Amino acid sequence: MAALSIRTLSKRYANLEVLKGIDLDIESGEFTVLVGPSGCGKSTLLNIVAGLDRPSEGTVEIGGRVVNDIPPKDRDIAMVFQSYALYPSMTVRQNITFGMECRHVPKAEQEKALTNVARLLQIEPLLDRKPSQLSGGQRQRVAMGRALVRDPLLFLFDEPLSNLDAKLRVEMRMEIKRLHQRIGATIVYVTHDQIEAMTMATRIAVMHRGVVQQFADPDTVYRYPANLFVARFMGSPPMNTMPARLEADASGLVAVIGAGRPDEVRLRLQGYDAAAPFVGREVVFGIRPECIAEGSRVFSGDAPIVVNAPVEMVEPTGAETIVLLRLGGESALARITPDIRPTPGTPAAFALDTRRICLFNPETERLIA
């Protein structure tokens, strides 16, 4: 059963169209992440699902029921906010039970639900404190407790980790994922952080300018980005994209970067038959930084492809070394092993993994193959 269905949903403010015909179907038990740069409409979409904002057109169904005219409290949802949105004058205990109090749940039942949630989130010692006496991570936990205690059909998370420091964010990320695996809840999670999307989601909806660019599982989004926007948005560092010419010879397709230059790079492509109509034309050539490595690296497959390219800059991160190099005159980032530090200004050998290249149509920016 679809836990959440969004049909041809649009939202306009005066002349500004924030959401343009969104269609999404989210299955029960899925962890869906809406990801996109700020202003892409993801938070507006979440607010419309929650009932805090009204769509201009289209419908929202939760658990098979159209909820357009149903107020937030009756939609069987719970929401966790970026600012935590804890009630400042109430204790943690009151914060968690406030919703049940509003729904006139008997005291004994409230107490039982509170105890369960407090144990699940390990916030038992905090129950009598005020939000101002809690750290950021503890506040986030309480905010989640307030959502969990309701046991709703749908959990909505609005950038819940953005206010935490980097270390805590990674911890909470794992904790939310573990929580999802344990209770099997349906979650719609909004973030601008593509790493959060990749690590937590069962499916990712990448949004840009009010349109869902791609809705697929994380591996597909990463490996086969539907268009250039998705390719450049997902992944850190992002996918290298550069113009290239597609040629064909007796044994198949060849992508030529910097065609006609003395340092042009010719890469033989295998399994890219879908790109055949583009032979003789310009395409956008995309290659992930991890597909460019030091010359000695052997990517499994046929004969290794090694090119000599000038190094412009080196960024050691500890776990790996990021190298900015010139590929047929175009800049590209490579991720190489940490113990190799090429000298900037001199050429070095780089191995390329050509099996995971993406080709895009330069006019439509869509993925060709």
Next chain:
Amino acid sequence: MTSAVSTATQPGRPATSEMVRRLPEYLTIWLPLLVSAAHLVSFSLWTIWISFTPSTLVPVSGWVGLRNYTAVLASRNWQIAFDNLLLFGSAFVLLSLVTGLMLAILLDQRIRGENVLRTIFLYPLAVSFVVTGTVWSWLLNPGIGIQKLVHDLGWTSFRFDWLVDRDMAIWTIVIAAVWQSSGFAMALFLAGLRSVDADIIKAAQIDGAGPIRIYRRVILPTLWPITITVVVVQLQFAISAFDLVRALTNGGPGIATQLPALVVYDLMFQRGQLGRGAAAAVLMLLILLAVLLPYAAWRYVQRRRSNHA
């Protein structure tokens, strides 16, 4: 060697030019501050000294101990003034608080013309107390004001003569003072309401709280620091109220609406009893301190707590 000398003198030079450059700032801040502090402190001390002397028409030296104080405290004039202050102070503070809060909540509903309404409600604050008192004395005068208007409209049994009623006259001061200053309370409350995180209200909506419950349980509890500030500012006004009362009732009918500041004025400038007037003034100062010192202590505790957090 040369370089060592030049580096040694360098720190001195910018400091001097910095002093010169900032001289106007120091002058504009410190000069008025010193002058007003000197006035305030010296005249307060002078008044305290006078209150212990047998001064009547002119200040004289001498020592009468607490005789002026016992005389003032025993006088009917002061007793009525003090009772009036208790009634006026609490009624005025409470009513302006409630009116201000109600106006703020109504304005907070994102209504059209909010800016115009806000200006209208805040405007009385810009009117001098003497003007407020005079205008309300006309409005409340049974012969020419509201009562006359209603009579002329045909309801001839209507009575609204508090201004000349011994028991009710104090309430006319409350009405005028509330009219004057509830806009101020409204402005502070509105700022407080607007500073509540919008997400908190959304969270309460999802939790299923209706508008009344959201105000009562979620929003209003965040306003109590503002409430305390408003109460202290209004109490300060109530204790030192003079011009409003002087223009509206002048303490009358009889001495029914006497307030401490009027007693001081009366003793000092109409009866020629400087010593007793000074004693009454010092008593006023003590009442003011009874309000301000706890407030200062509370502020201190608040600041320490927020520094710890």
